[in-house]
Amino acid sequence: AQSVAQPEDQVNVAEGNPLTVKCTYSVSGNPYLFWYVQYPNRGLQFLLKYITGDNLVKGSYGFEAEFNKSQTSFHLKKPSALVSDSALYFCAVRDGRAAGNKLTFGGGTRVLVKP
């Protein structure tokens, strides 16, 4: 079984401030973790993923995420948020030991960056 939780429905941050979007996961085997962003009435855009290797993963648009095995977390971060970062962010996980590559998505976190 695999599941992912995004504890915050919405995150508000001022432009230029650091942005953090939280994600915790649960899998039986090896976690493969992903972050996607969705703009209104659009599909999801891939930001970054962790499969193996360095715990700190750098992705698109200046975003990064840190895989923390002991805390079963994969929080998304950006050092300096932009107004254009305002969107809906989804964390997703799959069990690397399971066949196929079905993802389980979190409920999403809406980010609002204020000028």
Place this chain on the structure above:
Amino acid sequence: GAVVSQHPSWVICKSGTSVKIECRSLDFQATTMFWYRQFPKQSLMLMATSNEGSKATYEQGVEKDKFLINHASLTLSTLTVTSAHPEDSSFYICSATFGSGALQETQYFGPGTRLLVL
């Protein structure tokens, strides 16, 4: 690279009619395609997984006869909502993967199709 398109982007239909949604990988051959459904302000719910030339694998609770999936080629998958009813109104999103190993793990999503059944 890795662009996925969907057509149409919007569709409004009368109750009882069938609607076909196309998902295409424009610059790669898709190993697998996925169909999701998203309700307003909610997360994505996987409906089915399809591979070219084989029958789709549906998630529990998704009616196969209601949501017909045809994966005719490595670049095209279609979802047909048969005898649509207002409760089928939703945002339908497809995704596709390619390659092997770690590369295959990333799903690339289409822009979505919003279906409104009157």
